[in-house]
Amino acid sequence: MTASAQPVVNAMTIDVEDYFQVSAFAPYIRRDKWDVMECRVERNIDQILGLLDKHGTRATFFTLGWIAERYPQMVKRIAQGGHEVASHGHGHERASDLSEAAFTQDVSRAKALLEDLTGTPVLGYRAPSFSIGAANMWALDVLARTGHRYSSSIYPIQHDHYGMPDAPRFAYTTPPGLLEVPPTTLRMFNRNLPSSGGGYFRLFPYALSKWMLRQVNQKENQSAVFYFHPWEIDAGQPRVQGIDMKSGFRHYVNIPQMPERLDRLLGDFNWGRMDEIFLQTQAREAARG
Ligand SMILES: [Zn+2]
Numbered sequence: 001m002t003a004s005a006q007p008v009v010n011a012m013t014i015d016v017e018d019y020f021q022v023s024a025f026a027p028y029i030r031r032d033k034w035d036v037m038e039c040r041v042e043r044n045i046d047q048i049l050g051l052l053d054k055h056g057t058r059a060t061f062f063t064l065g066w067i068a069e070r071y072p073q074m075v076k077r078i079a080q081g082g083h084e085v086a087s088h089g090h091g092h093e094r095a096s097d098l099s100e101a102a103f104t105q106d107v108s109r110a111k112a113l114l115e116d117l118t119g120t121p122v123l124g125y126r127a128p129s130f131s132i133g134a135a136n137m138w139a140l141d142v143l144a145r146t147g148h149r150y151s152s153s154i155y156p157i158q159h160d161h162y163g164m165p166d167a168p169r170f171a172y173t174t175p176p177g178l179l180e181v182p183p184t185t186l187r188m189f190n191r192n193l194p195s196s197g198g199g200y201f202r203l204f205p206y207a208l209s210k211w212m213l214r215q216v217n218q219k220e221n222q223s224a225v226f227y228f229h230p231w232e233i234d235a236g237q238p239r240v241q242g243i244d245m246k247s248g249f250r251h252y253v254n255i256p257q258m259p260e261r262l263d264r265l266l267g268d269f270n271w272g273r274m275d276e277i278f279l280q281t282q283a284r285e286a287a288r289g
Contacts, residue, residue: 008217010224011181011278012059012271013152014048015126016041016067016078019231021092023129023161024247025240031091034066040237041067042074044230049081051259055266058082060274062126062152062227065090065110072117079118084273086124087111087148094131095139095153104142111146124274126227127153130183133164137174144178149279152181152225157192165192170222171278181278184224186212197227202254206261210268217269223277226265233258 018041020029029037045061052059061078063085068075079085089095090110095103111122125148132139132153143151156167169192171181185192194200195212216224231237235256243251 007270008221008223009270009272009277010213010217010226011274012052012057012266013126013225013227013274014045014059014061015088015227015229016045016061016063017088017092017229017231018067019234019237019251020240021064021066022229022231022251023092023094024251025243028240028243038238039070040234041230042071044234045074045078047233047259048230049077049083051262051266052083053081054263055271057266057271058084058273058276059271060084060086060124062086062088062124063110063114064088064092065106065113066092068110068113068117075114075117079120084124084275085114085118085120085122086126086274087114087122088126089128092128094129095127096131096133096136100138100142103139104146107143107148108146111148121147123149123279125151125153127151130155130162133162133167140178140180141175144175148178150179150181150274152183152227152274154180155183155194156185157194159194170220171282173282179278179282181225181274183227184213184216184222186215196225198229198232199250199253201226201228201261202232202258206264210265213269224269225274226271228258228262233262 020037087110090106114122125143154167155163156169157163158165169185171179173179184196186195201209213224216222
């Protein structure tokens with residue numbers, strides 16, 4: 001079998017945080033209130049682990065240090081399930097809101113904590129709200145310097161809160177030693193359309209999301225990177241009151257449909273861990289010269 005005849009394996013990724021930590025809610029829920037909010041993350045993660053097991057899928061969990069401190073056994077269960085535990089930073093501040101020193105401290109703290117819990121090096125990092133872009137590319141140097149091997153933090157789209165529309169669409173090395181693996185987009189109508197999960201996956205009909213991923217796999221022969229959050233499968237989460245309409249719509253749209261859609265998605269494509277898909281490919285290409 002030639003390499004191109006093998007089925008493309010896509011990366012399934014979960015950003016491990018709770019519903020009250022999403023950046024769009026930051027103006028409404030003060031950080032010092034996080035500890036008194038009803039936490040839903042553990043039950044949602046256990047449901048996700050069950051769903052992944054049903055399909056024999058191994059995934060990457062970009063885990064928030066704040067969550068890992070409070071749910072260490074949950075992090076251990078993720079690792080014991082054969083999944084990759086990667087970092088989502090510690091406090092879920094946007095990288096673009098932090099100084100270089102504060103960002104260095106945040107990512108170092110999360111990495112050390114997760115490594116202590118799992119006994120395994122943490123290789124990957126995803127910035128909260130994909131908050132690395134043209135204005136703070138220094139953050140990639142920090143990630144390389146603190147021992148990360150890859151990042152999945154630069155979304156090559158136009159969006160009101162994040163994005164770098166002219167960034168490469170597929171994995172690239174920058175700076176030396178660090179691979180940036182962007183969430184997947186489809187090039188259409190002279191722009192990059194988000195095709196990798198989150199609110200877009202809930203908003204679009206499933207058939208459209210499936211078609212977009214197929215295009216990337218079959219036409220471009222590239223692995224896709226898909227992401228979602230534990231709260232996106234949780235129809236019973238407490239409603240945050242007093243939020244603006246756009247944030248409310250984006251957060252809650254089609255949550256009840258999500259478990260069934262994910263089930264179909266896991267069955268319709270081949271999925272794996274970020275490190276196994278991208279770092280091993282990189283090593284093979286380097287060996288070939
Ligand atoms: Zn996040």
